[in-house]
Amino acid sequence: MDEPISKQLLRLMHNTNQILKVYNDKEQWQHLYPLVVHTAQQYRELYKQHPYAMQARMSLYMSQYNFATNLVINQCVLSAAICSSQHYDEELTELYISIALLEHCCVVTQLNKISQQTMLTVGDKKAWRFRHQLAAKVLLTAKPPAQTMVHILAKLNKYKHALLSTSDIMLYDNAITLCALCNIVAMNITYTVKKNPLSFYKALGELYVKTANPFAQKLIKDLIANIGPHLPGSRIIYSDQAMVYLGSDKANKHILINATNEQKLAWYKVKTTLKDQPLQWQCSDKRILFLAWNTEHIPSPSHTAAVQSNEHDLIDLVSHIKVAHEYSFKGLDKLLTPFNEVKAKLCQAVKPYNKEHQAAKDLRHSLSMVGYDNAPAIIQRVIFEQLVDSSAHPHKHLVRNKLHCFIDILALLVSKNPNHQFEHLALPIYGYVHYLLTHCSAQVSPKVCISRTPNKTYSATLATFFGVEVINNDHLNSTLTHLLLDNPWTVPLLEAEQQPKKQLNEKNKLWISLKVVAQTIFKPSLQLTPWQQQTLNEQLKVQGFDSNNDFFEQLQGLSLYNSI
Known part of the structure; x- marks a missing residue:
């Protein structure tokens, strides 16, 4: 039998409160990271299963906990x-x-003082000023793999001030923008005795108007659309009675409770226009806080299984298409029949293959333009592009820009070599980037993390251009070789960054040259090593360029840029 939601909520609130006590006990610092990771997982799972119950935390200020705990709960639920x-x-x-x-x-005491409008001491002000550094220090006590968390914490205050600034300050890291936004809204909606909080929707609306950051504005719009017009846990007046709104079913009937009778909750399901008060309010009634959410009357969320299924189908399609196999129209038509979007995008993808640069009319027309030998690779590319475009990631626009830059550089590199089929060459890059978005999502960031101290044995990985410093090579290898089983360039790409420099062959060095050129664009301040320069010089000759100047003049004409 499933554990009641009320017990899960109680445990989650308790664990949150425990995290805020760790700082006062230095012996517990080493346990902070695993406790945070476990509690974050609980929040995610419970929100996925019972979003209404979790959203209600932003309406219900639990009087058994202090301001700091309630604030952190609000911020976690917002996240x-x-x-x-x-x-x-x-x-x-x-x-x-x-x-x-x-x-x-690390600043629970200071937060509670701020909520009470109590004067902060000099020590309090110092702790508040360095709260993120303190949190990072405690977090890293046991040396856990928490560099991404530390990176976000380090810039959080700067981003918070920038979001609240009337001037248009460029913010490049959308992950930090998201975290800063959650803090701003949580601070504004959390109940205090001394100061009336803003209503949930007013807090979001004011920030939307105030900030000039388009990503933050998108997050706010999508959040409101996702939660809907009424925040669970809000107090409302219905039939001249004070009630609490719990949620709405698929028929748009609102589920309300009246807790006036201390012995029994009165339940209502109504279809009417509600006038709610989405202000957080102090609540000590355990029935409203916890027990009411055990009911089956509150509908379960509609999961994104269809989206995930579509992604799995596309990945399955990629692995089934073989670039070395010559397909007939009938064979490809059968493979692509369930994928109308892929066929539509394929019609657009063939534009470069005709002088008029026109899209194809249908699948048969597409195949006649590119030839049946090129078709499998182009179809795979279209699928990978669709997978990347549909990926949900705060840095997707940066990833997409870098991906297109890599493809453009590669196209130029092999443009004079008739022995290379560009479509085949490009596929491993698409597959690699999709892998990063799927399996290294938390590491993907705007930064290029190539070390300034050159590795004498191995070359920089493609992953470092997307902010990923640590990658599971075995998993990467098995995933890419499964997806692109018969592509002749997949293994050379992987070898180019996993084998010692002395063992690299000409195919490997083509990939090295691609990354060397990319480094001059994405990290121009980092000087090329003699080995990088020599490898690039050799490859430019192999690929048919008269000189380095010849190549770089054409590269400049591509107008590639780092988007941050």
């Missing part, structure tokens, strides 16, 4: 709600909830 509205994966969602748990874990 989970925003990630849900963006369809972010588990890894990303838990990362952002973890930041919400950590941000104030």
Whole structure:
């Protein structure tokens, strides 16, 4: 039998409160990271299963806990709600909830003083000023793999001030923007005795108007659309009676409770226009806080199984198409019949293959333009592009820009070599980037993390251009070789970054050259090593360029840029 929601909520609130006590006991510092990770997972899972019950936390100020605990709970729920509205994966969602748990874990006393409008001491002000550094220090006590969390914490205050600024300050890291937004809203909606909080929707509306950041504005719009017009847990007046709104079913009937009778809750299901008060209010009634949410009257959420199923179908399609196999129209038509969007995008993808640069009319027309030998690789590319475009990630626009830059550089590199089939060459890059978005999502960031101290044995990985410093090579290899089983360039790409430099062959060095050129664009301040320069010079000759100047003049004509 499933555990009642009320017990899960109680445990989650308790665990949140425990995290905020760790700072006062230095012996417990080493346990902070696992406790945060576990609690973030609980928030994500409970929000996925019971969103109404979790959203109600933003309406219900639990009087048994202090302001700091209630604030952190609000921020965690906001993080989970925003990630849900963006369809972010588990890894990303838990990362952002973890930041919400950590941000104030070392300044509970100061937070409570601020809520009471009590004067802060000099020590309090110092602790508040360095709260994120303190959190990072405690977090890293046991040396856990928490560098991404530390990176976000380090810039959180700067991003918070920028979001609230009337001037248009460029913010490049959308992950930090999301975390800062959650904190701003949580601070504004959390109940205090001394100051009336803003209503949930007013807090979001004011921030939407005030900030000039388009990503933050999108998050706010999507969050409101996801939660709907009424916040669960809000107090309302219905039939001249004070009630609490719990949620709405698929027929748009609102579920209300009246808790006036201390012995028994009165339940209502009505279809009418509600006038609610989405202000957080102090509540000590355990029936409203916890027990009411055990009911089956509150509908379960509609999961994103269809989206996930479509992604799995596309990945399955990629692995079934073989670039070395010559298909007939009938064979390809049968494979693509369930994928109308792929066929439509294929019609657009063949534009470069005709002088008029026109789209194809249908699948048969597409295949006649590109030839049946090129068709499998082009279809795979279209599928990968669709997978990347449909990926839910805060840095998707940056990833997409870098991906297109890599493809353009590669196209130029092999443009004079008639022995290479560009479509075949490009596929491993698409597959690699899709792998990063799928399996390294929490690490993907705007930064290029190539070390300034050159590795004498191995070359920089493609992953480092997307902010990913640690990658499971075995899993990467098995995934890419499964997806692109008969592509002759997949293994050379993997070997180019996993084998010692002395063992690399010409195919490997083509991939090295691609990354060397990319480094001059994405990290121009980092000087090329003699080995990088020599490898590039050799490859440019092999690929048919008269000189380095010849290549770089053409490269400049592509107008490639780092988008941050």
